[in-house]
Amino acid sequence: MFFLKRKLSFKFLVVSLIAVIVVITLTVIQPHANNTSINTSSLSNLFSSNIKSKTTNNNDNNDNDNINHNHNNKGGSKKRIVVQSKKDLLNPSYLNSKKLIDNVDYKSKVSPNSPFSPFVNDVFTKYNVQGYISNPDNVDLSLPEYLLSESDEGSKKEKMCSILEYDNYFEYSYGSNQLILNELSDMKTLRDDLLYNYPKWFPFVQNKDTEVDLTEARILDEHWVRFGGSAVWLDEHQCYLMVSRVLYHPFGYEKHCKISLSRLELFDKDWNPLIGKRIRFSDISVNQADLDNMINKLDNEAIANVNDDPELKLRSLNRKKKFLNRYSVEFPTWLDIDMDLKDGETLGTEDPRVVLLGNGEPLVIFNMIDKDYNIDKTTRSIYSYFPFRKINPQLKFVIEGRQPKSVEKNWTPFLHRDDIEETVTSIDRGHLHFIYSFRPLEILKCSLNDGLCRLVFENQFLTTLDETNNEEDKKLNQYGGIRGGTQFLPLPFSLPQLSNGRQLWLGFPKLHIDWCGCGKSFYRPMLSLLMENDGVYSEELIVPILDFDMDVLSFDRKTTKCDGLNNLSPNSISAWDVLNYDTITGKYEDYLVFTMSEADYNTRRIVLKGVLNYVLEIYKNKEIKELFEITPDSKKVLQKALTCIVDYSNAECSAYGKAHPKD
Numbered sequence: 001m002f003f004l005k006r007k008l009s010f011k012f013l014v015v016s017l018i019a020v021i022v023v024i025t026l027t028v029i030q031p032h033a034n035n036t037s038i039n040t041s042s043l044s045n046l047f048s049s050n051i052k053s054k055t056t057n058n059n060d061n062n063d064n065d066n067i068n069h070n071h072n073n074k075g076g077s078k079k080r081i082v083v084q085s086k087k088d089l090l091n092p093s094y095l096n097s098k099k100l101i102d103n104v105d106y107k108s109k110v111s112p113n114s115p116f117s118p119f120v121n122d123v124f125t126k127y128n129v130q131g132y133i134s135n136p137d138n139v140d141l142s143l144p145e146y147l148l149s150e151s152d153e154g155s156k157k158e159k160m161c162s163i164l165e166y167d168n169y170f171e172y173s174y175g176s177n178q179l180i181l182n183e184l185s186d187m188k189t190l191r192d193d194l195l196y197n198y199p200k201w202f203p204f205v206q207n208k209d210t211e212v213d214l215t216e217a218r219i220l221d222e223h224w225v226r227f228g229g230s231a232v233w234l235d236e237h238q239c240y241l242m243v244s245r246v247l248y249h250p251f252g253y254e255k256h257c258k259i260s261l262s263r264l265e266l267f268d269k270d271w272n273p274l275i276g277k278r279i280r281f282s283d284i285s286v287n288q289a290d291l292d293n294m295i296n297k298l299d300n301e302a303i304a305n306v307n308d309d310p311e312l313k314l315r316s317l318n319r320k321k322k323f324l325n326r327y328s329v330e331f332p333t334w335l336d337i338d339m340d341l342k343d344g345e346t347l348g349t350e351d352p353r354v355v356l357l358g359n360g361e362p363l364v365i366f367n368m369i370d371k372d373y374n375i376d377k378t379t380r381s382i383y384s385y386f387p388f389r390k391i392n393p394q395l396k397f398v399i400e401g402r403q404p405k406s407v408e409k410n411w412t413p414f415l416h417r418d419d420i421e422e423t424v425t426s427i428d429r430g431h432l433h434f435i436y437s438f439r440p441l442e443i444l445k446c447s448l449n450d451g452l453c454r455l456v457f458e459n460q461f462l463t464t465l466d467e468t469n470n471e472e473d474k475k476l477n478q479y480g481g482i483r484g485g486t487q488f489l490p491l492p493f494s495l496p497q498l499s500n501g502r503q504l505w506l507g508f509p510k511l512h513i514d515w516c517g518c519g520k521s522f523y524r525p526m527l528s529l530l531m532e533n534d535g536v537y538s539e540e541l542i543v544p545i546l547d548f549d550m551d552v553l554s555f556d557r558k559t560t561k562c563d564g565l566n567n568l569s570p571n572s573i574s575a576w577d578v579l580n581y582d583t584i585t586g587k588y589e590d591y592l593v594f595t596m597s598e599a600d601y602n603t604r605r606i607v608l609k610g611v612l613n614y615v616l617e618i619y620k621n622k623e624i625k626e627l628f629e630i631t632p633d634s635k636k637v638l639q640k641a642l643t644c645i646v647d648y649s650n651a652e653c654s655a656y657g658k659a660h661p662k663d
Contacts, residue, residue, distance in 0.1 A: 081496040086619040086626060089496060092586030101581055104494040115233045115240070115269045115575045116591045119607050124171035129614060130648065131527065131543035132164045134641040135634070137623040139163055161644035164637075166541065166618050170610040172548050181229060181244060181603050187220045190246055190263065198334065204259040204347060207250035223249050226263065229595050229603030230353045230486075230572035232362060239274055240267040240574060241362050241387070242595075243335065243352045244603060260348040262335035262366065264387055271605065278328040281390040282361060283426040286327055298323060335364060335385055338394055340371045350380070353572060355413045355487045357430065358420035362387055363448070367409040370396075380407045384448065386429075397451045399436075399444065410484030411436060414505050416445070416532070417490075435530075438482035438509060439642060443537050457537045459630075477635075479642055481649065482542075485510035485570035488530055491612070492590065494578045502627075504540070505530040506615060508570040508594070511545060517654030518562035519662070525570035525596060529615045531628065538628035541618050542641070544649040548606060551660065553599040562657045571595040571603070578612065588612045 081098045088094045110117060194205050211219050224247070231242035242265050247257045266274040298320040302313065324330070339348055352366040363384050370381040381404065386393040397411075398404070412435035424430040429448035436442040436455070446453040459477075488507030498504065509526045516522050527543035551560040552568045572595045580589035590612040595605050618624060628634065 080493070082499050083496045084499045086498065086616075086624065089498075090586045090613070090616045090620055092583055095496065095581075095586065096583050098496070100496065101583055104578075104581070110579055113238060113269070115593065116577065116579060118270050119173060119175050120579065120591065122173040122175055122607065124173045124607075124609050125549070126169055127172050127548060128167065128169045129527070129543055129546070131166045131541050131618075132161070132641050132644050132648075133166055133541055133618055133622055133624060134164070134539055134638050135531075135625050135628050136164060136637060137625045139637065157643070160640050161647070164641050164644055166622055168614050168617055168621070170608055170614045172609070173607045175605065175607060181226045182601060184217060184220050187224050187226065188216070190226070191220065191224060194261070194334075200341065201259070201261070205248050207258075210250050222252050225249070225253050225601060227597045227600050227603055228352065228569075228571055229597070231267070231574040231593075231595055232354050232356050232572065233575040233593070234356075234360070234362065236360060237266075237279060238269070239277070240269075240271070241265075241354055242267060243354045243364050245349070245352060256345045258345060258347065260346060260350050262337070262349045262352045262364065263332060264329075264335060264364075265332040274331060276330060278324060278330045279388055280328045281388060283389045283391050284327050285426070291327065294323065295320070329387060335366075335387065337368070337383075337385060340369050349383075351409060351484075353413070353487060355432075357424065357432065357448075358415055358422070359424045359430075361424070363413075363432070365411065365413055367407075380409060382408050382411050384432075384451075395448065395451045397446050397453050399453045399455065402455065410510075411444070412484040412486075412488060412507065412509065414488035414507070414530070415490065417501075417503055420490075435484070435488065438528075438539075439479040440477055441537055441539065457535060459537075477639060477642070479646065481511055481513045481646070482526065483510045483512050485525060486573050486594070488528075489573055489576055492576060492578050494581075495588075495612075500533065502531065502533045506573075506576075506611070508546070508573070510569050511649055513649055513653060516650045516657075518657035518660065519564050519566045521565045521567070522653045522656075523565070523567040523569050525568065527611075527615075529618075533627050536628055536630065540624065541615060542645055544645045545652045547656075550598075553602065555599050555601075557599065557601055560660055561662050562660045563662045565599075566656075566660075567597070567599055569597045571597055574605075576611075588616075 081095070081100055083089060083091075083094070110120060191205070194201055211223070214222075226244050226246045228245040229242050230244070231240045233240050244263050244265070246261045246263050247253075248259050249256070250258050266277050268274060298316070302316040302320060321330070335349060335352070337349060341347075347369060349366040349368055352364050354362050354364050357363055363386055365382065365384050367380045367382050369379060382397045384395045384397070397408075414433050414435065416431075416433045419431050419433060422430050432446050432448055433456075434444040434446060434453070436444045441457070441459045442455060443457040444453045445456045486508040488505040491504050491506065507528050507530065509528050511524045511526050512521065514521050525546040527541070527546060528539050529541040531538050531540050547568060550568065552566055553559075554561050554566065555564050574593040574595055576590065576592040578588045578590045581587075582589070587610075590610065592608040592611050593605065594608055595603060597603055
């Protein structure tokens with residue numbers, strides 16, 4: 001066991017710098033992908049739609065070549081087909097008449113460079129999924145009312161749920177690489193990096209009183225944990241960017257967390273880590289020829305010292321690294337946040353999620369203890385961080401005209417079409433939308449320049465449309481069990497577009513219910529299909545529970561029994577696209593890469609196949625209105641749908657608890 005001393009021995013310094021040289025040298029010498037690929041500056045490129053991937057050069061990848069450049073080109077995609085009815089999204093005769101198959105280059109999507117190529121030949125398991133629609137057409141609303149908690153109208157309640165119920169399936173595959181990020185060797189690397197390279201965090205990542213008699217292996221196993229991996233595919237750089245939480249618990253992992261930091265890493269399409277890869281800052285302008293000349297000059301100086309004193313050689317290479325850090329970020333790294341450095345608990349970033357903006361630029365969203373909480377009267381606020389920007393990368397969000405909650409968290413980001421189409425520059429960063437609350441549904445539009453957010457939709461009409469505006473009635477429209485999980489994504493660009501500006505998004509919220517039959521708290525992924533028309537938002541479909549047939553690890557990290565917290569939480573949609581379209585059946589072959597956390601310990605990757613068919617077939621199998629209208633009838637249906645969702649969730653939790661008893 002050791003603790004950091006202010007003055008490291010010269011021997012240790014040399015050893016550390018040699019390690020840096022080895023990494024840099026391997027990065028310079030080893031031939032691997034140069035990542036010259038298609039531009040991700042438009043949402044169409046985000047899904048690799050209609051664009052042929054460029055050939056990857058596998059012959060050279062030095063520090064200079066390994067700096068990828070961000071671009072801002074929104075061209076390159078064919079015009080989308082427009083359909084009048086949502087049913088036509090899966091209507092083969094209509095889509096064939098519009099020559100959908102000729103409008104998309106599917107071959108490029110299964111190229112060796114595609115993020116989907118590693119698993120298209122996997123064995124997938126069929127998974128039956130039950131959900132509930134909330135905008136049905138021609139539904140008998142004369143059925144008696146019932147309350148959320150209890151009802152004497154059990155048979156009628158069951159009948160209503162059967163009308164709203166939607167059963168279908170998609171498929172899943174866990175694949176071979178599960179991204180379980182808690183190997184002791186990895187944790188040692190992370191801890192050492194913090195102890196020796198980030199002095200501002202020294203006081204928060206070690207405790208001499210509790211660790212004095214512990215071996216390093218025991219400290220890593222009992223006091224450090226990493227989970228919550230959220231990833232997105234960067235098409236331009238041909239790799240995944242993942243952010244994960246690294247937590248330090250000075251009194252053991254079951255006790256309170258001292259600090260939570262965010263680790264940024266790159267992975268190739270096969271989920272192998274990319275060490276030493278650099279990406280250029282998008283807001284730093286520099287002449288490429290001048291940059292190349294300076295790098296060559298530093299390289300020559302380092303080579304000249306090969307046979308000289310090793311310390312001089314190390315200094316030369318370290319000098320080059322510092323120079324490159326001015327213009328690019330080297331991975332892996334940490335989210336170098338501005339945080340409250342006062343003593344306390346759960347400092348730093350909590351629940352980090354990475355999303356892609358309309359120009360293909362990544363943005364990390366997280367909540368954190370607010371340094372100005374004495375002014376704003378809020379403990380935690382929502383922040384964002386641009387990992388590929390050098391100037392003012394961190395931003396705090398504030399809702400205009402609304403007093404913040406004591407704890408702001410679980411905001412769900414998504415890109416509105418306006419966000420995608422607006423021009424983004426090194427100065428003007430554009431906007432991003434958030435689902436602030438699911439029940440009642442509230443939508444924010446936030447500036448990425450100053451963090452100011454406006455409430456652009458709220459469905460408080462649910463409690464004011466009729467004369468039964470009483471407390472029990474309000475309970476039918478307010479439910480805290482649906483919370484933020486993954487980001488919401490628009491349907492892949494290769495699909496037809498709905499007329500009249502209507503938009504659809506898919507996401508995986510998080511179900512959080514207490515004392516339902518499996519321990520104290522029960523967390524599971526959900527699925528939601530969000531629609532917007534002329535500023536009015538609604539959820540077309542909600543799937544209450546997804547567990548992908550898993551026996552979820554308990555917090556003891558050994559069993560799957562229901563004890564305490566039983567936690568399977570959605571983190572991110574890492575990639576999603578359609579790879580083929582069947583002109584006979586009208587079905588799409590789509591793949592969705594999904595990450596989730598288990599027991600606040602493991603990060604797991606799962607690939608879903610056929611999710612697009614699952615959600616779109618609601619329009620084929622159920623009678624659903626083309627538009628969501630704000631009326632007393634829509635209020636009743638939303639109330640009844642929520643009741644069905646809550647009842648189904650509690651029943652599934654109870655059944656899981658009986659199958660996984662505590663004792």
